[in-house]
Amino acid sequence: MDVSRKEMGIAALKKYRSAACSHSKPCHIPPAYAISPETVERVRTVLQEDIRESIAVFKALADPLRLRILKALALEDLCVCVFVELLDCDYSKLSYHLKVLKEAGLVECRPEGTFLIYRLTGFGRAVLGGMGTIAKPRLEGGER
Secondary structure (H helix, E strand, O other): OOOOHHHOOHHHHHHHHHHHOOOOOOOOOOOOOOOOHHHHHHHHHHHOOOOHHHHHHHHHHOOHHHHHHHHHHHHOOEEHHHHHHHHOOOHHHHHHHHHHHHHOOOEEEEEEOOEEEEEEOHHHHHHHHHHHHHHHHHHOOOOO
8 A cells, every 4th residue: 555655745744654653662664764663563573583593594504514414415315424425524423513503594404324314404405496597597698
């Protein structure tokens, strides 16, 4: 129900603004910017949502070693020993990175005899697939 500024007089626009900012804090949205009260409330709700899980995912994806691990797991479920060997990484360092990926819900593990096998979760596959979509235009020289 956004109304264009051309269709409103200044007085009507100010009234519209006060309705959009009808919360306890003073409103500093310029009166010339037409925005409905419903839109303001939807934005307010989104801005107040708990984003801790999203932050954990983005932190997990922010490390190059963890991204390499995810890409390798997209090929096949793998034992920690493979990562230790191919990444030339200590078990303790690798354990930390796998823990971050696990806490973000991107990977899970299962024991298989004396080995610990890691695999992507469905969520991990979806995130990795989305990253491929994001990176593809850049690789092809396309616009973003």
